[in-house]
Amino acid sequence: MDKEGSSHEPSMPSGGWGSLKEVGTILLQERVPPQRAAILLKQNKPDGYACVSCAWAKPAHPHPAEFCESGAKATAWEITSKHIDADFFARHTVRDLERWHDHDLEDAGRLTVPLRWDAASDHYVPISWDQAFGEIGAHLRQLDPKSVVFYSSGRASLETSYMYQLLARMYGNNNLPDSSNMCHESTSVALPKSIGVPIGTVVLDDFERTDCILFFGQNVGVNSPRMLHQLQEARRRGVPIITFNPLRERGLVSFVNPQSPTEMLTGHETPISTQYLQLRAGGDTAALMGLCKAVIEEDDAAARRGEAPAVDHGFITEHTHGFDAFADKVRATSWSEIEQEAGLDRADLRDAARVYMGAQAVMGVYGMGLTQHRNGVQNVQMLVNLLLLRGNIGKPGAGICPVRGHSNVQGQRTVGITEKPELAPLDKLKEQYGFEPPRDKGFNTVEACKGIQDGKVKALVSLGGNLVRAVPDHGPMDAAWRALPLTVQISTKLNRSHLVHGQAAYILPCLGRIEIDRQGGIEQAVSVEDSTGCMHGSRGMAEPAAGTLLSEPAIVAGLAKAVLATNPKVDWDAWVRDYSKIRDAIADTYPEIFHDFNARMWTPGGFRKPVAAAQRQWKTPNGKANFTVPDSLAVDPDMPDHPDTLRLFTVRSDGQFNTTIYSLDDRFRGVEGDRKVLLMSRADMDARGLHDGERVSASTATSDGVERRVDGLKVMEYPVPPGCVAGYYPECNPLLPLWHHAKESFVPAAKSIAVRIQAKR
Structure with a gap:
């Protein structure tokens, strides 16, 4: 650390020896022996398991070690030799455990037995699986289905997620919030209006064809380090990378590839960003407006000079709607307003715009730095506006690339985890399973929290995650959690959500994705979707932490059988015995995406779901890609800046x-x-x-x-x-x-x- 009175910003590159040291440290910390650690070589491989950390794309031709520091930490965390059982909970009351740090709670080890909170002793006590399902089912059958929330964290497989949404809808609600509500829902709202699809248009191959990359609010070195391989290769081809971010993140400054002996021995660093603009937090709409203004000013000047245009007018005429209104707004917005809100000089924005205009295929990559704002939807639409100006959507090497977090959060939405009934194939589910799906909107995560606060929500079932810690307003929310009549947590590790719990509380420990899942002696496989919309199979490689654990599909099936009336069209037990039958059901529900699911799930690099905008087909109401006019450049009309804030x-x-x-x-x-x-x-x-x-x-x-x-x-x-x-x-x-x-x-x-x-x- 630097001396006191000077900046603490380190100067080391991402990757390199620091990354290798971190991997070694976490493996030792979690007591993972070398033979068990060797499964890392199967991570993100076509014949291995999908990382349980980020959702970055998995290549058809992977590196020898297709895992990053963050992915290795997630794997070590899951296959740890540390286990906690009934004796642990006999030694510690819940009140005692509340004093533990969050790190120490999870670091205690893998949960191994189903548990029920005992109010009289304030201990979690062991309970049989049959008894747990029976008691939870009895609770839920007594409640109004509209008062129950089924949350999911984003790590569950496509198979589990499909079963989970079916359980919720057969129970009687669309209360299916998930972690996407907390991060990329702004993407899911913005993109359909702008380009007709809720996900990005970029795949890995586009990184090999691009000639310019724009980064907004995404810390690649921490949140998706495997992408650094694509960025390093792009920089070696001379591709400019322009970054807009309030902090200078090391992964976007320089990188030493841990898989390159030469780089490791010489310390040779690859500079990543060719221009790094530290905009004010939330100044993204203003910065994007500045880029658009520079492009349109140059286009207007070129027209006056009789020179080639800076804007792709042919693409705009054929494929878009709303350009004139957007261009008028851009022209009417002053540079002084842009500079004030973005915290950037117009000269820097014009320099970046010149690079953008000099490129033929540009990608816009972004993360939660765009989405987690009052104007998060507008931020995403402004990035689309910039790309549309020069036809940078729907051609090789170009497009928009939201980088998702959890390893299957995008896939969960694909198979029906959504609170919005219009996004779920309810008529098809009715036909398949012979029930009347609920048609009213369910709770998103914020609405679920409000429902918990005002008493409308009576029970929360959580498929993974640590929602107590993840949500806003911890002070007001903590008391509300404790007033819930029922909480059920399906988990691998102990966390705060098990301690700040409802009046009746259950912990249902599950297998992790990396563990071998045997059903009837037969090893099962699952599947996930990555950030680029590609589906991948995943096989567990490690022996389970305990023989008492159930798989996520088995737990969802156990809850369904305890809660729902028997339905001859849904054989939950058959699905658990053979996950290929779940995939057959998914393919029946979503034939356009999942036809021949079982045969295609092992395709190297995954099989991609249809993304119409990538072929310049716009599934918007007007059949066009739409320019949108921003309401304001102001970051936060509800929480404005003051001199003392x-x-x-x-x-x-x-x-x-x-x-x-x-x-x-x-x-x-x-x-x-x-x-x-x-x-x-x-x-x-x-x-x-x-x-x-x-x-x-x-x-x-x-x-x-x-x-x-x-x-x-x-x-x-x-x-x-x-x-x-x-x-x-x-x-x-x-x-x-x-x-x-x-x-x-x-x-x-x-x-x-x-x-x-x-x-x-």
Whole structure:
């Protein structure tokens, strides 16, 4: 760490020896012996298992080690030799465990026996599977189906997800929120309106054909490090990569490939970004407006000079709608407004636009830095606008590329995990299974939380995840969780959601995806969808943590049989005995996507679902790709900036994946042993009389009558844009109001929270 009084930003590259050290450390920490660790060589391979961490694409011709540091951590976390059983819970009350750090809870090991909370002793006590299913079923049969929520975290397989949505709908609701509601729902709302599909148009092959890549709000070095191989190869071809991000993330600065002996021995780094623009948090719409303005200004000037246009007018005329209104808005927007909101100089934006205009095939890559804002939907649509200006959707090497988080969060939506009935094939499900599916809209995650707070939700069944930690407004929400009549958690590891639980609470421990899943002595396989819409088979490779565990499909089937009336058209037991029958059912429901599912699931590189926009077919109401006119460049009309406030945006460390904390260090930001940290600029620290390392309190600058505060945060000087401050998720979630979410998509606006910082003196 740098000396006090100077920036803590490290200068090491991503990858390299630091990555190898991290992999070795996590394997030792989780007591994974060498022979068990060897299964990493099967990770993301066509004959192996799909990583349980991120959803980045899996190549047809993988590297010898097709895993990254983050994926190795996720694998070690799942195949750990640390196990906790009934004796562990006999030694610890729930109140005792509440005092543990989140890292220590999960690091205790794999859950191995089904458990029920005993109110009299405050202990979780072991229970048989039959008894657990019976008691949960009895609870659920007594409740109004509309009062029950079926949440899923995004890691469950396509097979499990299909069964889970069918269980919920046969029970009587569309209350199927998932982690997509927390991150990329802004994508799922924006893209259908703009280009007619809810997912990106890019596949891995496009990285080999592109001649320019634009990055917005995505930390590749932490959240999807395997993409660095594609970026490194693009840079070797001379492809410019322009990054827009409030922090200089190491993965987008430089990379040393751990699989290259030459690079490892020489320390040779590949610079990744050719231009790095540190915009203000939430300044994305303004920055994109600046790029569009530079392009349209150049096009107008070219027309006056009689030169070649900067805009692809042929593409726009044939394929798009709304260009004139959008162009008028761009021309009417001043550079001074753009500079103010983006926190960038027009000269830098014009430089980036010149590179964009000089390229023939451009990709727009983005993450939650675009989606987790009040104007998250608008941010995504603005990126589409920029790409449409020069026809950069629907041709090789070009397109839009949202980078999803959880390993199958996109796939869950594909097979029916959605609260929106219009997105589910309800008529087909009715025909297949002989029941009347509910037609009313279900709860998304924010609405489910509101329902828990006001008592409308009576039970929560959670398929993975740590929802108590993931959601906003921890203070008001904690009491609401405890008032729920029933909570059911299907989990592999102990986490906060097991401790902040309902009046009746059950933990159902499941097999992990990496473990061998034997049903009737026959090894089963599952499938997932990656970020590019490609489906992959996945075979477990490790022996199960315990013989008492059930697979996720078996648990969903057990709940279904306990809750639902017998339906001769659904043989839950047959599905559990042979997962290929589930895939046959999926193919029957979605023939356009999943025809010949069982035969195609082992295709190297996966088989891709149809993405009409990739072929310039626009499944929008008007049959065109649509330019959209932004309402405003302002980041946050509901939480405006004031002289005494800072704009907080949350980040992840290299020692975590979502709410799972592998370690308390963040080597890419110079943080050691502490996650209660705020990264601030020297100017903002000086304005508040703060010194490096000082402990402060952060409070949300709202006037809704609710105090939101996090104490004991350590200030670290860091190159953050003026007026902005970065803090870790989920530690800063108590500062995020539940009502502070993206318009239309309801994604919590965690990347822009108005806060006040006070020293503890």
